[in-house]
Amino acid sequence: MYLDLLHALPEVLSFTNFAAVIIGVIAGIVVGAMPGLSATMAISVLVPFTFGLEPLVALGLMAGIYNGAMYGGAIPAVLLRIPGTPAAVATTFDGYPMAQKGEGGFALQVAVVSSSIGGVASAFALMLLAPPLSKVTLLFGPSEVFWVAVFGLASIIFLLGGSAIKGLISACFGVFVSVIGSDPIFGTDRFTFGQLELLDGINIVILLVGLYALPPVIDLLEVPLKTDGVSSSKLGTEPLWRALPRMTRFWKTWIRSSIIGIWIGILPGAGGSMAAFISYNEARRASKTPDTWGKGEPEGVAAAETANNADTASALIPALTLGIPGTAVAAVMLGGLLIHGLQPGPMLFRDNPDIVFGFMWQFLFGAILLVLVGGSLATNSFARLLNLPRPLLGSVIIVLMLIGVYSIHSRMFDVYLMLGFGAIGYVMDKLNFPLPPVVLGLILGGFAEENLRLALRIGRGDWTILFANVTSLVLVALTVAVVVGPMIKRHFDKKREAGGEV
Amino acid sequence: MKEILAALTITGFAAAPAFAEFPDKPIKIVVGYSAGGGTDVIARTVAQFLEKELGDGASVIVKNIPGAGGQIGFTEVAKAAPDGYTLGTFNLPAALALTKDRSADYDVNSFTYLANFVEDSNTVVVSASSEFKTLEELLALAKKNPGAVTFGLSSLGGNDHFAANMLADASKADFTLVPFKGAAMARTALLGGHVAAGTMALSQTTSFKDEIRVLAVLSDERSPFRPDVPTAKELGYDVEMSSLRGIVGPAGMDADLTGKLRDVLNVVNKNPDFQKAMADQGNPMAFIAGDAFADLARKQDGVAQAIWDKSPWK
Incomplete structure (x- = not known):
C-alpha cells in the first residue's frame, strides 16, 4: 500500500492537478472568511461542475477548499468576533481579544501556522493509518458515540468559566433547537408547526450566522462613522519568519490538538467545532497560566485552529473506508467521488489506488500551501478590511449573511429564521449569556439523542447496554473526570486558601 | 418481460x-x-x-x-x-x-x-465474521427467540424497512429493527458488530465484498452482480423489495x-x-x-x- 502511495505522487504533481489545489486553497480561504459561506456550501456548489473535470482536478479543488476554508473561518473570528465557519467559534475566544489589543496580525499568523500544522498531521494520518484507524471507527457503535456526545457537552459547561448556570441555560437552548424537526427514529414531527422547511431540523449554519454574525454587526453599526482605522502597525503585522520564533513554545499544544482533531475526525458526525472546543479546553487545562485564556492568549488560537484543521483529512478516513462522513463537508465530498464512479469502501483502495492516494497527497499539499498562500493573503488583504468605514463593512457583512443563508436551501424561510436567531443572539449577548454552548448544544444534543435511542433499541430497552463494553466505560470515566475534576480542584484551592489564612 | x-x-x-x-x-x-x-x-x-x-x-x-x-x-x-x-x-x-x-x-x-x-434490490446481510452462514440459520434464531436478532436499516418508512417487515411476515420471524441515519451508518454498525444482521440495497454491499456476507437477495431472479447469492424466493420466502x-x-x-x-x-x-x-x-x-x-x-x-x-x- 505504501508503494501505491508513492506511485500516485507524479500524477498529483502535474501542472493542472497541482494548480487545482492552489486555486482550491485560495477559494477556500475567501469562502471561509465570509460569514455565512462555508466549505460545505462551496463544495456543494462545485460538485455539479466537476462532472466534466478529470477526477484529480476535481478532488484537488475540493481538498484545497476544505483546507483553506478551515483556516479562512479564523479571519473574521479574529478581526470581528464573527466565526466564518462553525469550527471557528473557539478561535474567537482569544483571537478577538488579541485583535483588540492590537495583535490581530499575530493572531492570524498563529492561526495560519497552526492550521497548517494540524492539516499536515491529519493528512499523514490519512495517508499512513487510514485502514487501521477505520477499525477504531468500527468500535464506536451507538452507545459509545452517545458517550462521546455527553463528554463533549459536559466539557463545555466548564469550558467557559463565568456563570455555569448561564452556560447551562445556553446549552439547553441549543439542545432545544436540536429537537426541532422530525425525530431521529420514527420521524414524528416536533415543533415544526406543519412547516416542511423545519422537518429536517435547523441547519447549524443558520443558527451560527444569526447568533454570531448579527450581534457584532449591530455593535459595529451602533457606533457609526467612528473610522479610527487600523493601520498595519496597529495590527501588529510583521513578516511571518520573524513571528515564527514567538510560536515555537506552542509545540505541545500543536501535538495535543492535532491528536484530538484527528481522533474527533474519525468519529462519525462530531466534526470540527467539537474538535476545536475540546482541544481548547484541554490546552487551557494543561496551561500554567489558565487565567490569561479568553483574554488574548495566542496559545488559545493555536489550540482551536490546529484542531479544526486536524479533523479535515481524518474525517475522510471513515468516509473513504466505510462510506460514513465524519463531517458535513466530507459528506459532500463523497458525492464528488461518486460522480467519478469512486464508491467508498475497502474496494476503493484496491480498484483506484492512484486516485485515492493522489487525493491524500493533495490534502497534504493543501495543508502546506496554506502557510504560503494564507500567510500573505490574510495579513495583507483581509486584515485591512478593518480600515473600511464601519457602515460599509457592516452592510457588506449583512449582504453576505443573507446570500449565504439563502443559498443553503434556496429559500427565504431560512433567512427569516436566521434573523430570528440574530435577535435572540443580540439579547443573549447583552445579558452575558455565552453563545458557544448553544452551538454545541445543537450539534451534540441531536447526536446524543439519536445514538441513545439507537443504543436502547439495540439493547431492547435495557439501560445497561450503555455500560456494556470497555470503550463505553473509558468514555464514562473521562466524562466524570471532566465534570468532577474542576470541582475537586476548586475544593482544594479553597482549603489551601483557608489554611493560609489560619 | x-x-x-x-x-x-x-x-x-x-x-x-x-x-x-x-x-x-x-x-x-x-x-x-x-x-x-x-x-x-x-x-x-x-x-x-x-x-x-x-x-x-x-x-x-x-x-x-x-x-x-x-x-x-x-x-x-x-x-x-x-x-x-x-x-x-x-x-x-x-x-x-x-x-x-x-x-x-x-x-x-x-x-x-x-x-x-x-x-437496486434489497439484500439480507450479516458481517463476514458472523456466526450466521445462511438465511435459514438467521431466521431460526429470530423465530426461536423473538427480538433477539437486531436488524439494522437505513430508516423507517423506506425500502429497507419494508424489506425487513415483509421478510418477518413471510418467515414468521421477529426482528428488533434498528433504523440508523442512512445506509452507510447501518452498514458500519453491522461491520462493527453493533447489530447482528441487516438489510440494504445490493449496491451498498459491492464495495465491501470481503467484509459483508450477503445471505439472500430479495428479487425474483439472481442478480448479475452477485450470481452466487440465492434469492429469498429460492429459499422459500416470496419476498421482493x-x-x-x-x-x-x-x-x-x-x-x-x-x-x-x-x-x-x-x-x-x-x-x-x-x-x-x-x-x-x-x-x-x-x-x-x-x-x-x-x-x-x-x-x-x-x-x-x-x-x-x-x-x-x-
Whole structure:
C-alpha cells in the first residue's frame, strides 16, 4: 500500500492537478472568511461542475477548499468576533481579544501556522493509518458515540468559566433547537408547526450566522462613522519568519490538538467545532497560566485552529473506508467521488489506488500551501478590511449573511429564521449569556439523542447496554473526570486558601 | 418481460413525434435531495445524455430542492405545469411511503410516469465474521427467540424497512429493527458488530465484498452482480423489495409530449456510453417505461399502504 502511495505522487504533481489545489486553497480561504459561506456550501456548489473535470482536478479543488476554508473561518473570528465557519467559534475566544489589543496580525499568523500544522498531521494520518484507524471507527457503535456526545457537552459547561448556570441555560437552548424537526427514529414531527422547511431540523449554519454574525454587526453599526482605522502597525503585522520564533513554545499544544482533531475526525458526525472546543479546553487545562485564556492568549488560537484543521483529512478516513462522513463537508465530498464512479469502501483502495492516494497527497499539499498562500493573503488583504468605514463593512457583512443563508436551501424561510436567531443572539449577548454552548448544544444534543435511542433499541430497552463494553466505560470515566475534576480542584484551592489564612 | 417492454417502446418511437418544436426552453429535472447524493448523480447523468439526444441546442438542468426526505422536491414536481419543462427524479418506494406517514400534497396519481432507470434490490446481510452462514440459520434464531436478532436499516418508512417487515411476515420471524441515519451508518454498525444482521440495497454491499456476507437477495431472479447469492424466493420466502429510481413529470401531461419524452429516454437508455456511466457509479439498471412504470408505482403504493395499515411506524 505504501508503494501505491508513492506511485500516485507524479500524477498529483502535474501542472493542472497541482494548480487545482492552489486555486482550491485560495477559494477556500475567501469562502471561509465570509460569514455565512462555508466549505460545505462551496463544495456543494462545485460538485455539479466537476462532472466534466478529470477526477484529480476535481478532488484537488475540493481538498484545497476544505483546507483553506478551515483556516479562512479564523479571519473574521479574529478581526470581528464573527466565526466564518462553525469550527471557528473557539478561535474567537482569544483571537478577538488579541485583535483588540492590537495583535490581530499575530493572531492570524498563529492561526495560519497552526492550521497548517494540524492539516499536515491529519493528512499523514490519512495517508499512513487510514485502514487501521477505520477499525477504531468500527468500535464506536451507538452507545459509545452517545458517550462521546455527553463528554463533549459536559466539557463545555466548564469550558467557559463565568456563570455555569448561564452556560447551562445556553446549552439547553441549543439542545432545544436540536429537537426541532422530525425525530431521529420514527420521524414524528416536533415543533415544526406543519412547516416542511423545519422537518429536517435547523441547519447549524443558520443558527451560527444569526447568533454570531448579527450581534457584532449591530455593535459595529451602533457606533457609526467612528473610522479610527487600523493601520498595519496597529495590527501588529510583521513578516511571518520573524513571528515564527514567538510560536515555537506552542509545540505541545500543536501535538495535543492535532491528536484530538484527528481522533474527533474519525468519529462519525462530531466534526470540527467539537474538535476545536475540546482541544481548547484541554490546552487551557494543561496551561500554567489558565487565567490569561479568553483574554488574548495566542496559545488559545493555536489550540482551536490546529484542531479544526486536524479533523479535515481524518474525517475522510471513515468516509473513504466505510462510506460514513465524519463531517458535513466530507459528506459532500463523497458525492464528488461518486460522480467519478469512486464508491467508498475497502474496494476503493484496491480498484483506484492512484486516485485515492493522489487525493491524500493533495490534502497534504493543501495543508502546506496554506502557510504560503494564507500567510500573505490574510495579513495583507483581509486584515485591512478593518480600515473600511464601519457602515460599509457592516452592510457588506449583512449582504453576505443573507446570500449565504439563502443559498443553503434556496429559500427565504431560512433567512427569516436566521434573523430570528440574530435577535435572540443580540439579547443573549447583552445579558452575558455565552453563545458557544448553544452551538454545541445543537450539534451534540441531536447526536446524543439519536445514538441513545439507537443504543436502547439495540439493547431492547435495557439501560445497561450503555455500560456494556470497555470503550463505553473509558468514555464514562473521562466524562466524570471532566465534570468532577474542576470541582475537586476548586475544593482544594479553597482549603489551601483557608489554611493560609489560619 | 423487460425486453418486451423495451421492444414496445421502440415501436412507439417509430411513429414521428408531433411535438417537433419541443423543447424551446430549458428542461428542469427536480431532485429532492442534495447535490452529490446517489439520486442526484443519476439525474445529472440522465440530464447529460438527454440533452444530447434531444439535440438542437436543447438544455436540461438539474435543480436540487432538498428537504423533508425528498418530499419538498416531489411536491414541486407534482404541482408544476404539465408542459414537459419540469420533470423530477422519483424514488420508490420512498416517495409514496412518505404519503402514508405524514400529510403530503401529492399521491400516486399526481405524476406522469416516464421511465424508471435503476432497480437496486434489497439484500439480507450479516458481517463476514458472523456466526450466521445462511438465511435459514438467521431466521431460526429470530423465530426461536423473538427480538433477539437486531436488524439494522437505513430508516423507517423506506425500502429497507419494508424489506425487513415483509421478510418477518413471510418467515414468521421477529426482528428488533434498528433504523440508523442512512445506509452507510447501518452498514458500519453491522461491520462493527453493533447489530447482528441487516438489510440494504445490493449496491451498498459491492464495495465491501470481503467484509459483508450477503445471505439472500430479495428479487425474483439472481442478480448479475452477485450470481452466487440465492434469492429469498429460492429459499422459500416470496419476498421482493428494491429501491427504484426513475424520471416522472406532473400528472396531466399531453399524450404526444409524454410519448416523445418516453421515446427520448428510451434512446438515452440504449446508449452504451450511458450504460457504462451508470455501471461505473454502481447502479443496477432496470429500464421500465410508460404504463409498466405506472403500474409498478401503484403496486408499491399498495405495499406501503398495507404495511402502514398493519404496523404503522410512527
